[in-house]
Amino acid sequence: MRLIYGRIEDGSVTAHIQNHYNRAFDRIRIGEKLYKVERARNLRHKQTFVLTEVQE
Template sequence: MRYDTPVYFQKTISGEYDPNTGNYGEDSVDETLRYASVMDTSIKTMRLIYGEIRQGSLCIQLQNHYTDVFDRIRIGERIYTVDSSRKLRVKHTFVVSEVQ
C-alpha cells in the first residue's frame, strides 16, 4: 500500500466582525497536508455505511492518527465530507463522499 496521494484536511475559519460596518469579514480556509493511501470504497462497505451504492465515495487511510479538528477533506480539486472514521492501532481510516 502506497501513501503517495496528497490529502488536505480543511478547517473553515469564520471572518471577524467589523463594528464600523456591521458586517463580517470573509471566511478563510486553513489546510493541513497529509499523504495517504486513497482507493475506491468497496460495494460491501458502501452498503454497510449508506445502505446503497454511491458514486464518488473513497476510502482514505493514513499511517498515523489525525487528531486535529477539521470540517472537510480536499483531494485534488474535489471536496469530500467524512461519513465514517475509524482509528486502528497505528492507522486512521476515513470513508468519504464527494460534496456536490
C-alpha cells in the same frame, strides 16, 4: 467492507492515513474535489475515513 464500515454509498471514497489525526476538520481535499467524512475509524497505527463528495 460492509462488515467493517456498514453500508457504503455509491461513489464513496475510502482514504487511509498512516497515523492518527486529532485536530478538528470539516472537509478533506483530494486533488480538486472536496469530501466530507461519513465515517472515521482508528486502527492501531493508522486512521481510515469513508468520504463522500460535496459540491462547493
